Amino acid sequence: MAFDIEMIKKVYAEMPAKVEAARKMLGRPLTLSEKILFSHLHSDQKLEGFERGGSYVDFAPDRVAMQDATAQMALLQFMQAGRPKVAVPSTVHCDHLISAKVEAKQDLQVATTESKEVYDFLASVSNKYGLGFWKPGAGIIHQVVLENYAFPGGMMIGTDSHTVNAGGLGMLAIGVGGADACDVMAGLAWELKWPRLIGIKLKGKLNGWTAPKDVILKVAGILTVKGGTGAIVEYFGEGATSMSCTGKGTICNMGAEIGATTSTFGYDASMSRYLSSTGRADVAALADAVAEHLTADAEVYANPEKYFDQVIEIDLDTLEPHLNGPFTPDLATPISKMKEVAAANGWPTKVEVGLIGSCTNSSYEDISRAVSLAKQVAKKGLTTKAEYMITPGSEQVRYTIERDGFLDVFSQIGAKVFANACGPCIGMWERVGAEKKEKNTIVHSFNRNFAKRADGNPNTYAFVGSPELVTALAIAGDLTFNPLTDTLTNDKGEQVKLDAPTGDELPLKGFAVEDAGYQAPAEDGSKVVVAVDPASKRLQLLDPFTAWEGTDLKSLRLLIKAKGKCTTDHISMAGPWLKFRGHLDNISNNLLIGAVNFFNEKTDNVKSQITGNYDTVPNTQRAYKAAGIGTIVVGDENYGEGSSREHAAMEPRHLGVRVVLTKSFARIHETNLKKQGMLALTFADKADYDKIQEDDSIDVTGLTSFAPNTPLTLVLTHQDGTTDTIKANHTYNQQQIEWFKAGGALNIIRKQVAG
Ligand code: MIC
Ligand code: SF4
Numbered sequence: 001m002a003f004d005i006e007m008i009k010k011v012y013a014e015m016p017a018k019v020e021a022a023r024k025m026l027g028r029p030l031t032l033s034e035k036i037l038f039s040h041l042h043s044d045q046k047l048e049g050f051e052r053g054g055s056y057v058d059f060a061p062d063r064v065a066m067q068d069a070t071a072q073m074a075l076l077q078f079m080q081a082g083r084p085k086v087a088v089p090s091t092v093h094c095d096h097l098i099s100a101k102v103e104a105k106q107d108l109q110v111a112t113t114e115s116k117e118v119y120d121f122l123a124s125v126s127n128k129y130g131l132g133f134w135k136p137g138a139g140i141i142h143q144v145v146l147e148n149y150a151f152p153g154g155m156m157i158g159t160d161s162h163t164v165n166a167g168g169l170g171m172l173a174i175g176v177g178g179a180d181a182c183d184v185m186a187g188l189a190w191e192l193k194w195p196r197l198i199g200i201k202l203k204g205k206l207n208g209w210t211a212p213k214d215v216i217l218k219v220a221g222i223l224t225v226k227g228g229t230g231a232i233v234e235y236f237g238e239g240a241t242s243m244s245c246t247g248k249g250t251i252c253n254m255g256a257e258i259g260a261t262t263s264t265f266g267y268d269a270s271m272s273r274y275l276s277s278t279g280r281a282d283v284a285a286l287a288d289a290v291a292e293h294l295t296a297d298a299e300v301y302a303n304p305e306k307y308f309d310q311v312i313e314i315d316l317d318t319l320e321p322h323l324n325g326p327f328t329p330d331l332a333t334p335i336s337k338m339k340e341v342a343a344a345n346g347w348p349t350k351v352e353v354g355l356i357g358s359c360t361n362s363s364y365e366d367i368s369r370a371v372s373l374a375k376q377v378a379k380k381g382l383t384t385k386a387e388y389m390i391t392p393g394s395e396q397v398r399y400t401i402e403r404d405g406f407l408d409v410f411s412q413i414g415a416k417v418f419a420n421a422c423g424p425c426i427g428m429w430e431r432v433g434a435e436k437k438e439k440n441t442i443v444h445s446f447n448r449n450f451a452k453r454a455d456g457n458p459n460t461y462a463f464v465g466s467p468e469l470v471t472a473l474a475i476a477g478d479l480t481f482n483p484l485t486d487t488l489t490n491d492k493g494e495q496v497k498l499d500a501p502t503g504d505e506l507p508l509k510g511f512a513v514e515d516a517g518y519q520a521p522a523e524d525g526s527k528v529v530v531a532v533d534p535a536s537k538r539l540q541l542l543d544p545f546t547a548w549e550g551t552d553l554k555s556l557r558l559l560i561k562a563k564g565k566c567t568t569d570h571i572s573m574a575g576p577w578l579k580f581r582g583h584l585d586n587i588s589n590n591l592l593i594g595a596v597n598f599f600n601e602k603t604d605n606v607k608s609q610i611t612g613n614y615d616t617v618p619n620t621q622r623a624y625k626a627a628g629i630g631t632i633v634v635g636d637e638n639y640g641e642g643s644s645r646e647h648a649a650m651e652p653r654h655l656g657v658r659v660v661l662t663k664s665f666a667r668i669h670e671t672n673l674k675k676q677g678m679l680a681l682t683f684a685d686k687a688d689y690d691k692i693q694e695d696d697s698i699d700v701t702g703l704t705s706f707a708p709n710t711p712l713t714l715v716l717t718h719q720d721g722t723t724d725t726i727k728a729n730h731t732y733n734q735q736q737i738e739w740f741k742a743g744g745a746l747n748i749i750r751k752q753v754a755g
Helices: 007-026 031-039 070-079 104-114 116-128 143-147 161-169 178-185 212-223 245-258 267-275 281-289 298-302 337-346 364-379 396-404 404-411 468-478 575-580 584-590 616-628 647-655 665-676 686-691 734-742 744-755
Strands: 054-059 063-067 089-094 132-134 155-159 172-175 191-193 196-203 231-236 262-265 309-316 322-324 333-334 350-356 387-391 440-444 460-464 552-560 631-635 657-662 681-683 697-701 712-717 723-729
Touching: 007 281, 007 657, 031 172, 031 231, 031 262, 031 468, 054 440, 063 070, 063 143, 063 178, 070 089, 070 116, 070 178, 089 116, 089 143, 104 116, 116 245, 143 155, 143 161, 143 245, 155 161, 155 178, 161 172, 161 245, 161 262, 161 267, 161 364, 172 262, 172 298, 178 191, 196 212, 196 723, 212 245, 212 309, 212 322, 212 333, 212 364, 231 245, 245 262, 245 267, 245 364, 267 281, 281 647, 309 665, 322 337, 333 337, 350 364, 364 396, 364 404, 364 468, 387 468, 387 647, 440 468, 552 665, 575 584, 584 616, 584 647, 647 657, 647 665, 657 697, 665 681, 665 734, 665 744, 681 686, 681 712, 686 723
Parallel strands: 063 089, 063 155, 089 132, 155 172, 196 231, 196 309, 231 262, 350 387, 350 440, 440 460, 552 631, 631 657, 657 681
Antiparallel strands: 054 191, 322 333, 322 460, 552 697, 681 723, 697 712, 712 723
């Protein structure tokens, strides 16, 4: 039986009336996204015709998921909320802290020793407050959620940007910072700006070498890393219904890479098959009974232009396999063009390593299609030129593919199988020789490829492709190999072609697993003690941030003017720093160390206005903090793109940065800054970015009358005594202004509990 079936029954019982009320109020047919949004309004939220991209609306999500690297901070905050139990079903997944070095068993053992303190903390908090706990080795959060918890028409939030993966099963699943998760677990409403809606019509059917991954690689090329900001992407059409449920998951997963709030698909037979094969025929039966509410009204898909803000059509019959990269997931190149494009850009074309798996692409279907290629190596007398590595998404998938002989086939081509964890996707790949920083190329089926993300080497050119294409390129050892047209030379000197991949959507013998790695919480957790050692280097209880002083901010110094791409990986790097995710002071030593200083083009090297010397960003900021001097960080477009990690907002807050002023923000990061009591501002005139100078002293005025939709004023005093006055916009609503005044949202919850 499925987890939390009573909750799902309740959602479905209430859905028809809620959908009908919304349809009547708007007087028009509804998209699927609207049906799910309207049926999850918080009980205190009035039903009205919300403005897309304008209205802030309160929701009541059905569940919460957290992974170990973000759960620590989320739960440290939740512990301060003073509630005995979580208000909605919630889970913790141990997946980010496991390195990929030797192979699964050994690497897992190392992690459970090294991170014992953190795992024990997460297990005991889960036990005490009623959260489901998935042990290290159980799998990657999004795969485990898809296999166990996601359900069509549901709404969930998760402290990881790829929570959106559950859209593959027809949910609205949204990535948030830990403070948002904390609110929902504490029984409060969750606020989101009513999204814009993008409709993507999939015409035709996938065939041959083309995979679901290529749909999202293509979409990323069209919309870029910013194009989905503030929007829900809803896929429909014959190409959608003919695709597997896990394929849909891949597409939704990488929707994070276009900045979309989330992506989703209407309920169909593929979802019902997936639910049944993962032991949830009961959920499938419940969904069947309300199926009409789990997809858009027919008029919507017949005339999408009338109901979506933007419509994109992709023809799957002619879609080509793509490779996106290097260094950004939206640089899309169809495989037939790679020879030209790589030569023009000077990209290294020898493929050193192919990696498949991760939360994005490790379904049974993905693996079976990759296996169909691996099998051809021996049959056609080929040798695999690159190294090849697999990170299964869950123990259930790993166990099943081992049972079905797939791992044996992979081992014949020299593959290494890593633990069911994030590993190489998040800089936890202890790759031999990476420290030499040599220029080299890898291909993987993950979702992100920002600099240093896989192995810490800034000169690793990472390209993202489907597991099928990654496997073919690993066999060929060549980035420009087009398996649709090119041949390989075999051991007899003959020219051979690889046959197009084939595979099974779901295991014919069903899924199997011996120990899935789940631990249920205590019925009564009140006696469970959660211990945090004050001397710990990995965990630190949180002190409340101080409230706003009630005046304008005067004489802030410029900490850094970041140039170009500044993702959360640049602001709070992962990899080796993941171990400090539960210790705010220690992790603050990575603050902005990856950001490029506009004035000298260097990373982690900024001028201190106290000494006039250059030093690392954390050292410089700690000196300002010690001297009681507030600072400001200036950024470019889409600042904070990528991850949901709230450390990227808490670290600057902890070290005394007061304002982050950018050309634009990524959604989750902007909310995270607001939640932690920071000022997140954007240039009213983007050209004003050029006015910020290295030695500026900056005043922020207008705070005593801080109000929604009213810009603030910044006065820049340059070193030569001249000044510039510029306007800064913000998106704070009244509630968020209260967070700023209180010094962070948590201070308000704390007061409510105490009062
Ligand atoms: C990622 O893919 O970047 C991560 C690591 O999963 C993050 C979460 C984190 O920083 O812990 C995400 O995507 O939100
Ligand atoms: Fe883990 Fe990578 Fe997925 Fe993030 S994107 S959850 S790091 S596998």
